[in-house]
Amino acid sequence: MERKIRAVYFSPTHCTKKLTTKTAEKLSELFEAEMETMDLTLPEGRGREITLDNKDILVFGFPVYGGRIPLLLEPVIEKIKGSGNPVVIMAVYGNRDFDDAVLEARDIFTEKGFEVVSAGAFIGEHSYSKNVGTGRPDMTDIKEAEEFAVKTAEKIKTGSDGGILKVFGNKPYKERSAGIVAAPETKETCYDCMKCAKGCPVSAISFDNPRIADAEKCIHCCACVKICPVEAKYFDNEMMKNFTVMLETKFAEKKENTVFI
Numbered sequence: 001m002e003r004k005i006r007a008v009y010f011s012p013t014h015c016t017k018k019l020t021t022k023t024a025e026k027l028s029e030l031f032e033a034e035m036e037t038m039d040l041t042l043p044e045g046r047g048r049e050i051t052l053d054n055k056d057i058l059v060f061g062f063p064v065y066g067g068r069i070p071l072l073l074e075p076v077i078e079k080i081k082g083s084g085n086p087v088v089i090m091a092v093y094g095n096r097d098f099d100d101a102v103l104e105a106r107d108i109f110t111e112k113g114f115e116v117v118s119a120g121a122f123i124g125e126h127s128y129s130k131n132v133g134t135g136r137p138d139m140t141d142i143k144e145a146e147e148f149a150v151k152t153a154e155k156i157k158t159g160s161d162g163g164i165l166k167v168f169g170n171k172p173y174k175e176r177s178a179g180i181v182a183a184p185e186t187k188e189t190c191y192d193c194m195k196c197a198k199g200c201p202v203s204a205i206s207f208d209n210p211r212i213a214d215a216e217k218c219i220h221c222c223a224c225v226k227i228c229p230v231e232a233k234y235f236d237n238e239m240m241k242n243f244t245v246m247l248e249t250k251f252a253e254k255k256e257n258t259v260f261i
């Protein structure tokens, strides 16, 4: 069986997608192996079991939510099957902090019997604000993702030392923040293009009328806000607005990517 590079990611606003794809593409070039992509963002992408063949390398990308792996990915990761396959973790965060997300991912995949060979905590523009992590991943981030892939490939080719990858983070992991119940509002400029409904990872926006959204389902990923061609979608929730002000005040300064190899 030929080795494949399996890029698997959840990415509502596409930052994780860019970084995970670039890392996997470079690995595919270095191993002269085919690359296969599985996008877990939309509900239909999350139902299937993912089975890795013997030598396949998994590149697993997710955005950091509240310093953790997004809760909705827990059952999805359950469905990833393999035996001792190398895993590359790509955690993408919005220039605040990745807290315990990388550690959590390392632990989950290690417990599943995979070998976590490397992990990256890369920056993506914050889902809540264009002023935090603005424009990232940029050209430098993409270059760094490629360099990360080169070092990862060297490590895989050299062979495992059998040790568990050392990463930043604490256990018990950061508590998940109390759920905000809020749905996006819609300005009058909305012209029913349906991009928001089509791009919603939890089907919270009505296809009959995209102004109607289910606040109980909404995970505030801001896919709708960022995809709207006329910027008609926004959140009017006080907690989210205050949090955004805090992010823009305290976390505007550009952070560096962190890699663990």
Ligand SMILES: Cc1cc2nc3c(=O)[nH]c(=O)nc-3n(C[C@H](O)[C@H](O)[C@H](O)COP(=O)(O)O)c2cc1C
Pocket (backbone or CB within 6 Å): 010, 011, 012, 013, 014, 015, 016, 017, 062, 063, 064, 065, 066, 067, 068, 092, 093, 094, 095, 096, 097, 098, 123, 124, 125, 126, 127, 128, 219, 220, 221, 222
């Ligand atoms: C609900 C939610 C929680 C988030 N929590 C964090 C966080 O704890 N730390 C951080 O730096 N960024 C946080 N972010 C920002 C995202 O991690 C960041 O914008 C990432 O690039 C989004 O990835 P995507 O473009 O693949 O959706 C959060 C975003 C959302 C929607």
